[in-house]
Amino acid sequence: MYSQAKVIAGGLAHIPIVIAVFYFILTTFNKRALKFVEEAKTKKPEAKAVETKKVAVSKTEAPKTEAPKIVKKKHADVPVNIYRPKTPYEGTVIENYSLLKEGAIGRVNHITFDLKDSDPFLNYVEGQSIGIMPAGEDANGKPHKLRLYSIASTRHGDDFNGNTVSLCVRQLQYEKDGETINGVCSTYLCDIKPGDKVKITGPVGKEMLLPDEEDANIVMLATGTGIAPMRAYLRRMFEPTEKEKNKWNFKGKAWLFMGAPKSANLLYEEDLQRYIADHPDNFKYTKAISREQQNTKGGRMYIQDRVLESANELFNMIEDEKTHIYLCGLKGMEPGIDEAMTKAAEEKGLNWAELRPQLKKAGRWHVETY
């Protein structure tokens, strides 16, 4: 017969067994957990994505090799859409002046806005764009839609205080049924006065960013206001006070191909000449002045004609994996540039149709045309 005391004593006698089993399970689990932590510690961190990737330049006859594995930089730290159309930032115009000389065609202005009161702060980096919402309404009584403009200033702004943004705007004008039509937003921007408030959105765009590498080579192909992002790049590379601010010690080669209808239409010419004088080994500037110069066929001189003239030197640069090419301005120039690149590549035994997608994939071919 079991007495209550015997039952209790029997129960107590099992306690050491239960503790032993529990201890065994615990130590086995801890050992595994420790092993896992140690393994995790000794694992190498993931290779950091870099912007300049190795891309084999494909010769026409070269055997096809497996495409190189490319890790594109995510640019996660680049600001985008701080201000959207429903809640734009109202920036104040600081200055608005013509960039053209006597005898130039049309109207192209440099316009600067104050951003210092923006909260959150509207910061941006070189190569981005902002949206402008022109005042007034469209034909349907709705507010005008925003138009994008490439930023022409560095992140430090034209006055180096880091709280302005500048644009380079051509007024759109065309003839229709015998009448001159003025573009809505470009006319609004060319007409605004210092002190006026303007609705700004953005920044947007990650296509035209500069690489981080100080020894990168930067080839720029611009027509008209397509110079806007290039102006920001060149200031970042060569403008003394800007360089003090950005601590980016550019050591590569910059080559600007610039297309304008007349000499009087060349934009930021004095600055560019100063950069050449100060940095003759790092900056090359090639102009195509369409209505004053002729190409070999007797037609208007376009930047693609200049590209062909410089085919050998240009493709020597492109074969260097540190070279990036930026194209900005008229959409219409794209086929012409492609044709010129095809011919220029052929002269070097290269196939542009194969090479271009490789450069694009490697983040070295940057296009923003409109």
Ligand code: FAD
């Ligand atoms: P709108 O009043 O919108 O008129 C344009 C419309 O007019 C066209 O859509 C077309 O329907 C019609 N049209 C145009 N030309 C003709 C023609 N010849 N015949 C008949 N119809 C015609 N512009 C700059 O000046 N500087 C920049 O830095 C710049 N950067 C840009 C960056 C990006 C990413 C993009 C997408 C565009 C950029 N633009 C830039 C262009 C800018 O966004 C506007 O498109 C331009 O200013 C014209 O806008 P608008 O309101 O004046 O013209």
Ligand code: A2P
């Ligand atoms: P053009 O107008 O003489 O034909 P802007 O914007 O100040 O007018 O400058 C644009 C420049 O680009 C002009 O010199 C213009 O020449 C030139 N251009 C026009 N069409 C093309 C094209 N398809 N390819 C390259 N350049 C072009």
